[in-house]
Amino acid sequence: MLSRTVSELLSQDIVVPELEIKGWVRTFRANRFIALNDGSTINNIQCVVDFNNFDESLLKRITTGAAIQVKGVLVESQGKGQKVEIQVSELEILGDSDAEHYPIQPKKHSFEFLRENAHLRTRTNTFSAVMRLRSSLSFAIHKYFNEHGFHYMHSPIITGSDAEGAGEMFKVTSLDSENPPRNEDGTIDYSQDFFGKETNLTVSGQLEAETYAMSLGKVYTFGPTFRAENSNTSRHLAEFWMIEPEVAFMNLAGNMDLAEDFLKSVIKYILSTNREDLEFLDQRLQDEDKRKPQAERSTMTLIEKLNFVTDNNFKRVSYSEAIDILRNCKPNKKKKFKYLINEWGTDLQSEHERFLVEKHFKCPVILFDYPANIKAFYMRLNDDGKTVRAMDILFPGIGEIVGGAQREERLDVLKERMAAANIPEEELWWYLDLRKYGTAVHSGFGLGFERLVMFATGMSNIRDVIPFPRTPQNAEF
Ligand code: 4AD
């Protein structure tokens, strides 16, 4: 007999005479009604057992968390609350659950508690919905690029360069940490290390992706990236996934068009494929909202927010315009910002980004043409000599979700920018080669995948949208 999934059975409107299904017990009520879930959908299927037909010792083992298999018939439900149900003829316990100690009881648990039980938290409705959405979003991303002529490229995880020049890297070494080989001056001799040089986990696949864009034309990477920044915020992970498209012959305006179309497209995709998960999360947020004071409640529901992004143009604003707005805004004048905006050239903090998006423009914003000295060395210098063709996309509730740029394609300017950033030319000789052999305008961006999942699910802590979060002082599981 073919095993069925809950999702498959719930979409039936005919009697299924003979079926088999496996899953985990969510609840067992009145010695009669099993709510069974197998992860295929947010919904449970009701399995009805006639206790006269089963041993009491067997019924006792139908506890929350147990893995079971049932055989039976799918019929129109006799009771309210579900369209169909299974009348169980055979029942087998595949794996007992120690119900007394099972952490996931059928009640509300705090997200903090569930983080400590991350190996079991996808047995809750919220986390199973979030992780199904994460899976669908990653499929939508590959689908988008595939349909738009991009090649998927695997950038290396171990690298010798610091792509962002921010020095936030995890070292990769096989040297004996107690007793590493040393140079005469006492520094560690990395020539004896595994790769014969200092290496680290990548912070971005961009530099390698550029080499492929300059031959395959349109490429993207989608892989894990690592940052040893000690920021314990609800938006930072030490290990996160990044999507980085890189396109030859594309300028900054094209880069913005691509990013906007891409984000709208993947959000549209989940709105059509994961409706029930989104409706569940939407309701969860509305319930949470009701417990907040009026002033803190959201003006839009989750699904309204997602539709708003797909239906409206992102506002494109230069850094200089943004600084003018921020300098003159109420929270700045009343000294409500933690970091006050006084002059052109300061880096924007998340409080400023969120003000622009949530209070001022009330829609996604693309900020561009940032001051050169607060951005990475590889960004194309503008003719004013002080700004670069950078762009950041800011989303409501999230702040920065995308960072990108048109790349500096002129060899001499790039060398000057590297010298100013103290990056030795020998380290990136291959990157410079691209500017020697058929250089061309090209651009790309990086989308923080977990920040996208946060936006799409309405979850407010980044630790709750990745299976096993890596953050300072935390690498459990
Ligand atoms: O702005 P970032 O640092 O840009 C780059 O790494 C470029 N090389 C991308 C490119 O042009 N190809 O990072 C890109 C995005 C951010 O906008 C943010 O969404 C996410 O990556 N991000 C993080 N997400 C979670 N935890 C962190 N610690 C993150 N740091 C960046």
Ligand code: MG
């Ligand atoms: Mg950035």
